[in-house]
Amino acid sequence: MDIDTPLKTVIRTTKAHLSKLEKMNIFSVRDLLEFFPRAIESTDIASDLQNIQLDTKNTLSGKLVDFRREKTPRGKLLGKAALVLDDNTTVEVIWFQIPYVLRNLKDESQVFLVGKVERSYGMIKILNPEVHLQKNVHVGTLRAIYSESPPITSKWLREKISGLLALVSEFPEILPSQILKKESFLEKSAAIRAMHQPKNSEQWHQARKRLGFEEIFEVQVRILQEKILREKNTINPYRIPLDAQQVKKDLSLVPFQLTTAQKKALYKILKDFEKESPMHRLLQGDVGSGKTVVAFLASLPIVRKKFQVCFLAPTEILAQQHFASAIKFFPSEFSVELLTGSVSETKKKSLKSRLKNGDIDVLIGTHAVLTEDTRFKNLAFAIVDEQHRFGVEQRSLLARNNAHMLAMTATPIPRTLALTVYGDQDISVINELPPGRKPVITRIVADPKTTALCNKFIDDQIQKERQIFWVCPLIDESDTIEAKNVKAEFDRISNEVFPNRKVAFLHGKMRPKEKDRVMRSFRNKEFDILVSTSVIEVGVDIPNATVMVIENSERFGLAQLHQFRGRIGRNDMQSYCFLVVGKPDDAQKTRLRSLEKSHNGLYLAEIDLKLRGMGELYGTRQSGLPDFKCADLNNVEMLQKARDWGQAILQEDVTLKKYPKLKKHIDQKPVYF
Numbered sequence: 027m028d029i030d031t032p033l034k035t036v037i038r039t040t041k042a043h044l045s046k047l048e049k050m051n052i053f054s055v056r057d058l059l060e061f062f063p064r065a066i067e068s069t070d071i072a073s074d075l076q077n078i079q080l081d082t083k084n085t086l087s088g089k090l091v092d093f094r095r096e097k098t099p100r101g102k103l104l105g106k107a108a109l110v111l112d113d114n115t116t117v118e119v120i121w122f123q124i125p126y127v128l129r130n131l132k133d134e135s136q137v138f139l140v141g142k143v144e145r146s147y148g149m150i151k152i153l154n155p156e157v158h159l160q161k162n163v164h165v166g167t168l169r170a171i172y173s174e175s176p177p178i179t180s181k182w183l184r185e186k187i188s189g190l191l192a193l194v195s196e197f198p199e200i201l202p203s204q205i206l207k208k209e210s211f212l213e214k215s216a217a218i219r220a221m222h223q224p225k226n227s228e229q230w231h232q233a234r235k236r237l238g239f240e241e242i243f244e245v246q247v248r249i250l251q252e253k254i255l256r257e258k259n260t261i262n263p264y265r266i267p268l269d270a271q272q273v274k275k276d277l278s279l280v281p282f283q284l285t286t287a288q289k290k291a292l293y294k295i296l297k298d299f300e301k302e303s304p305m306h307r308l309l310q311g312d313v314g315s316g317k318t319v320v321a322f323l324a325s326l327p328i329v330r331k332k333f334q335v336c337f338l339a340p341t342e343i344l345a346q347q348h349f350a351s352a353i354k355f356f357p358s359e360f361s362v363e364l365l366t367g368s369v370s371e372t373k374k375k376s377l378k379s380r381l382k383n384g385d386i387d388v389l390i391g392t393h394a395v396l397t398e399d400t401r402f403k404n405l406a407f408a409i410v411d412e413q414h415r416f417g418v419e420q421r422s423l424l425a426r427n428n429a430h431m432l433a434m435t436a437t438p439i440p441r442t443l444a445l446t447v448y449g450d451q452d453i454s455v456i457n458e459l460p461p462g463r464k465p466v467i468t469r470i471v472a473d474p475k476t477t478a479l480c481n482k483f484i485d486d487q488i489q490k491e492r493q494i495f496w497v498c499p500l501i502d503e504s505d506t507i508e509a510k511n512v513k514a515e516f517d518r519i520s521n522e523v524f525p526n527r528k529v530a531f532l533h534g535k536m537r538p539k540e541k542d543r544v545m546r547s548f549r550n551k552e553f554d555i556l557v558s559t560s561v562i563e564v565g566v567d568i569p570n571a572t573v574m575v576i577e578n579s580e581r582f583g584l585a586q587l588h589q590f591r592g593r594i595g596r597n598d599m600q601s602y603c604f605l606v607v608g609k610p611d612d613a614q615k616t617r618l619r620s621l622e623k624s625h626n627g628l629y630l631a632e633i634d635l636k637l638r639g640m641g642e643l644y645g646t647r648q649s650g651l652p653d654f655k656c657a658d659l660n661n662v663e664m665l666q667k668a669r670d671w672g673q674a675i676l677q678e679d680v681t682l683k684k685y686p687k688l689k690k691h692i693d694q695k696p697v698y699f
């Protein structure tokens with residue numbers, strides 16, 4: 027047995043436990059040992075009642091006597107007993123649910139109870155305590171508290187992890203020894219052990235700090251190494267000097283004034299084209315901030331040199347949208363083409379051969395472009411829209427041409443995260459919207475009265491020939507449930523809420539062609555309300571849609587919600603976003619309130635990062651960002667330290683030959699950008 031052994035072969039447990047573990051992405055011994063507690067608590071035995079801290083959890087030890095069952099006046103069953111401590115004082119014990127161990131317990135058994143201690147009417151009581159018959163991993167110690175998803179409880183985890191903890195020695199130490207020494211870090215195995223079974227709370231915090239450092243350090247080394255090697259090994263075959271006069275003329279091709287942020291981003295890109303190594307830049311800007319036109323303008327110097335541009339979009343409909351704008355934008359001497367999955371085989375063949383001959387200047391397309399047989403004559407500039415929707419491999423297919431890469435995203439990336447995952451130099455942010463946009467008026471809908479008002483309002487909007495997006499949450503990542511959910515909401519809305527309006531639906535299970543058909547007819551105003559899940563068609567332009575309803579909005583991150591509402595308010599019409607909450611829970615509402623007040627995606631993302639942490643920020647699995655368990659991204663000092671160390675190690679040895687364990691680890695996992 028080693029840490030990569032599948033869990034189900036080493037622990038004895040139920041099917042329900044195993045299937046929940048899988049849902050939690052825990053498959054191997056390693057995964058379980060790396061499932062860290064979110065906190066720790068002491069179950070040291072209170073020595074006397076005089077000095078006990080009331081109204082908090084305490085651990086008491088003594089003899090349990092007089093156990094009995096009693097019915098409350100309302101008919102609820104309670105368990106009651108008295109606990110006689112060593113000094114003969116007595117504590118009253120009350121259980122709301124009678125623990126299993128009590129069934130066969132003899133009177134005067136020695137027990138340890140862990141529960142909240144209160145004083146009422148002069149009597150000390152312990153409420154609903156856990157019962158332990160001896161000291162173990164739960165009692166008389168500092169114990170771990172995990173995020174629980176029933177049936178996986180902290181108790182279950184403590185016991186199973188305790189049985190496997192000897193295997194911590196197998197975790198490779200990837201931190202170079204000089205770092206461990208200089209920073210006085212715990213060794214990896216000691217740190218993992220201390221996360222689950224710390225000797226004291228200081229040790230637990232040390233462990234967490236060290237593991238958090240490692241997470242960031244690892245990402246730093248990975249991105250810095252990638253960058254150094256890229257810049258060292260590739261020359262820029264497409265060096266193009268910036269021609270300021272020409273840029274001025276180009277700007278006049280656009281029917282509006284660029285915002286200052288757009289101009290800055292464009293300038294950065296054009297400056298990058300002059301450099302010795304190819305550009306590798308991320309362009310981040312809120313939905314509607316005008317990234318596309320920046321990419322188009324940057325393409326002009328490329329096509330003028332008779333080099334090629336490729337612009338990739340994640341969906342067919344977005345590609346078509348970009349194609350339509352591109353045809354309008356590029357002067358007629360340049361040939362602009364569209365290659366997507368729905369193009370016929372004959373057409374594809376002819377497009378690919380023209381591409382190879384250099385007869386196409388700008389190719390716009392989807393994943394369909396990224397096949398082995400696509401050859402460019404001289405691809406100099408690759409633009410990837412909504413970059414997180416593409417895999418790393420797919421992006422690198424484009425990079426093999428040594429082309430300049432521009433990835434675009436509407437996902438706001440907090441500064442600390444940008445520094446961590448991207449390195450800060452290669453990011454441009456468009457942080458303003460074009461003038462004249464009215465911020466989307468956003469309201470929380472939490473009660474039936476507001477719901478009724480909201481529905482009335484929506485009906486009025488439809489009367490004014492406006493259209494409505496209706497977003498349902500993705501309850502599960504499985505497509506079937508998604509489809510069912512959308513279908514159920516569609517039935518409810520079309521039959522009960524708006525029986526006189528035209529409603530359609532869209533979900534991930536539908537075929538791309540079918541989705542396109544629905545989106546197109548929505549754009550052509552063939553129906554009023556589109557019910558869909560959150561995952562689809564991020565950047566689609568439906569200028570006439572002025573209302574968005576988001577169901578169960580409390581399940582989403584603020585940044586995500588902000589991205590959704592960016593689909594409306596894309597012109598000068600006033601738009602509205604209704605955040606419907608499942609259960610009006612106050613804490614959630616204060617979080618959501620910031621959406622009513624702020625329209626700054628970056629600011630909202632930073633709130634999310636503070637309140638909910640990395641994992642919740644974008645639904646990490648979808649975003650392709652690393653999944654930090656211990657690292658605190660709000661700790662800028664730590665980020666800087668990890669970055670400095672990463673730089674120092676790579677400066678000494680960029681290939682990491684001297685650090686085989688680190689090298690092996692780094693080589694295993696992908697680069698994020």
Ligand code: ADP
Binds near residue numbers: 317319
């Ligand atoms: P996104 O950044 O979400 O991809 P788009 O590039 O789709 O945004 O731009 C949204 C809309 O705003 C487009 O219709 C575009 O023509 C328009 N637009 C872009 N920049 C400006 C600007 N500076 N002034 C006015 N309208 C603009």
Ligand code: MG
Binds near residue numbers: 317565
């Ligand atoms: Mg866009």
